[in-house]
Amino acid sequence: MNILSIETSCDETGIALLKISGGVRAPKVTVLADLVSSQIKIHRPFGGVVPNLAKREHLKNLPILFKRVQAKCKPLKFDLITVTVGPGLEPALWTGITFAQALAKEYKKPLVGANHLEGHLYSFLLPGLAGGRKISFPTIALIVSGGHTILLNMDSFSKWKRLGETRDDAVGEAFDKVARMLDLDYPGGPEIEKLAKLGNAGAIAFPRPMIHDKNYDFSFSGLKTSVLYYLRDHGDDASLSQADVAASFQQAAVDVLVAKTIRAAKATGAKSVILCGGVAANKKLRSELGKASRKIGAQFFVPPFKYNMDNGAMIGLAGYMAHERKKRYKMAANGNLEI
Ligand code: KG4
Ligand code: ZN
Numbered sequence: 001m002n003i004l005s006i007e008t009s010c011d012e013t014g015i016a017l018l019k020i021s022g023g024v025r026a027p028k029v030t031v032l033a034d035l036v037s038s039q040i041k042i043h044r045p046f047g048g049v050v051p052n053l054a055k056r057e058h059l060k061n062l063p064i065l066f067k068r069v070q071a072k073c074k075p076l077k078f079d080l081i082t083v084t085v086g087p088g089l090e091p092a093l094w095t096g097i098t099f100a101q102a103l104a105k106e107y108k109k110p111l112v113g114a115n116h117l118e119g120h121l122y123s124f125l126l127p128g129l130a131g132g133r134k135i136s137f138p139t140i141a142l143i144v145s146g147g148h149t150i151l152l153n154m155d156s157f158s159k160w161k162r163l164g165e166t167r168d169d170a171v172g173e174a175f176d177k178v179a180r181m182l183d184l185d186y187p188g189g190p191e192i193e194k195l196a197k198l199g200n201a202g203a204i205a206f207p208r209p210m211i212h213d214k215n216y217d218f219s220f221s222g223l224k225t226s227v228l229y230y231l232r233d234h235g236d237d238a239s240l241s242q243a244d245v246a247a248s249f250q251q252a253a254v255d256v257l258v259a260k261t262i263r264a265a266k267a268t269g270a271k272s273v274i275l276c277g278g279v280a281a282n283k284k285l286r287s288e289l290g291k292a293s294r295k296i297g298a299q300f301f302v303p304p305f306k307y308n309m310d311n312g313a314m315i316g317l318a319g320y321m322a323h324e325r326k327k328r329y330k331m332a333a334n335g336n337l338e339i
Contacts, residue, residue, distance in 0.1 A: 002032070004069075004078040004103070005316030006062070008096030009088025009116045010146070011039040011049045013061040014312030015069050017078060024158050024324040026134075027125055027317065033069045034313040037061040040187065047186050048176070051089045058095040066103075078109060082319020085113035085329045086337030087147065093333035101331070112319050113329030117143055117150070117339040119314035120276040122157070122321060126313055128304030136271035136299060142261045142289070143339070145277035146172035146187070150339065151216045151261060153268050158325045162339070163264055164216025171253055172279045174220035178227050178249050182242050192246045193282055199243030201251035204230060208256045216264050223252055254285050262292045272299040281308040 001021065007014035014036045022028040039057045043049045070076045083100035086093060104111035120143055124130055139154040140163075149166035169177070172189055179188020184195065206226050209219040227249050234240050265273055273293040275286065286302050293300040307314055322329065329337075 001080060001320070002078040003316045003320055004081045005114065005312045005319055006081070006083040006096045006100050007116070007119070007310055007312045007315045008058040008062070008092050009084045009086070010092060010310055011043055011054050012310040013037045013039070013058050013065060014310060014315065015062070015065040016312030016316050017069055017073050017076070018313060018316035018320070020317065020320045024321055025156070027122075027157075027320065029126055029317060031127060031313050033072045034311060035065045035068055036309075036311050037065060044186050047180055049089065051091050054089060055091040055095055058092055062095065062099045078107070080319065080323060081107075081109050081111045082114045082315060082323070083111065084116045084119070084315050085331065086116065086334035088116055088333075088335060090333040090335045093335070097331060097333060111331065112323050113331055114315045114319040114322060115329065115337055115339060116310075116315070116318075117148060117337075118321065119318040120145065121152070121274065121339070122317045123276055123303040123307045123314040124274055124301040125317060126303060126307050128307070130301055133299065133301075135301060138268055138270050139272045139274055140261055140265040140268060140270045141274040141276065142257060143277045144171050144257065144275070144279035144285075146170060146176065148277065149218050149220070149257075151264055152339070153264065153270075157321060164218065164260070166218040166220060168219050168221035169224060171218070171220050171257065172277070174224045174253060175279065177224050178246075181228060181231055182246060187278075189279060189282060192250055193284070195243050196247035196250045196284070199241055199245070199247030201247040203241065203244035204248035206230070206248050206252040208252050208259075211256050211259050216260055218256060218260065220253065223249070250282070250284060254282070254288055257285060258288050258292050261289060262296060265293065265298055266296060270298055272301060275300070275302045276308070278309055281305055
């Protein structure tokens with residue numbers, strides 16, 4: 001089946017065309033087109049995503065990207081259209097939904113909603129690193145993005161339970177806020193990672209919030225505040241190294257994520273671990289969670305770098321899986337849609 005997919009939940013406009021077969025148990029994907037238009041430069045002066053600017057840019061970019069998909073895949077053939085209905089910024093989500101509804105009418109094709117978080121969750125199945133390796137269940141999945149930090153316990157691609165989540169800031173949000181304290185550009189994650197390479201991760205003993213708690217929840221706001229106090233107290237020291245601050249903060253965040261994910265994997269007898277979401281682009285997190293997973297005998301899956309950030313291809317996969325699972329999302333923007 002060919003699926004046309006549309007993503008507009010935040011600051012990337014994405015349209016993709018996928019060929020998928022195999023059903024919900026063993027999906028096999030070929031990416032026929034995958035176009036992403038990033039708005040990062042437009043939001044950068046504001047230090048974060050401005051919803052109305054995002055909406056304006058999506059409205060401008062959607063027809064342009066669609067024309068490019070048409071030009072790339074001639075004749076354009078698809079059986080199903082899918083669009084992100086949440087979670088995300090509602091004005092941004094609506095632009096994609098309205099565009100998808102118009103296409104469904106014009107091409108007389110069915111339209112189904114997709115959950116953005118399920119897109120991240122399945123994105124390791126897109127062609128790349130997994131290289132045809134089959135996943136063994138049960139699985140622990142760690143979803144880390146700008147808005148979410150969630151641990152799932154999965155019995156299959158269609159059955160899972162939430163084990164825990166952040167009680168305050170998402171980990172990506174903490175990276176973004178610490179980056180702002182250090183006068184780095186938005187989005188902060190990649191900037192912190194770059195600066196951290198020049199610093200000593202053991203220089204400052206930032207807290208590892210909730211690392212020893214028996215539950216699987218997270219908290220990153222205290223860690224962020226510790227960085228703020230550290231900079232307030234040491235900001236004028238000639239010896240202050242911003243790179244040490246970045247490296248020590250990153251290490252504290254990675255330590256908590258790895259420790260809790262591995263504890264969940266051990267407790268549930270997981271045979272595999274999935275890492276996904278924008279923060280999964282972080283090389284330190286990828287390598288430390290990968291190493292720790294293999295050490296307990298679990299397979300480790302992470303999407304190829306280009307599929308960590310928001311994109312249309314992962315939404316095509318999420319729409320396909322929802323369609324196969326007969327999961328019907330309401331065709332309306334839901335900023336707080338859960339997984
Ligand atoms: O999944 P995503 O593109 O958007 C949401 O659905 O939220 O995630 C964006 C988040 C931002 O907070 C960004 O700073 C973070 O992912 N991020 C990173 C890295 N690349 C992106 N965080 C840490 N290290 C990175 N290399
Ligand atoms: Zn995302």
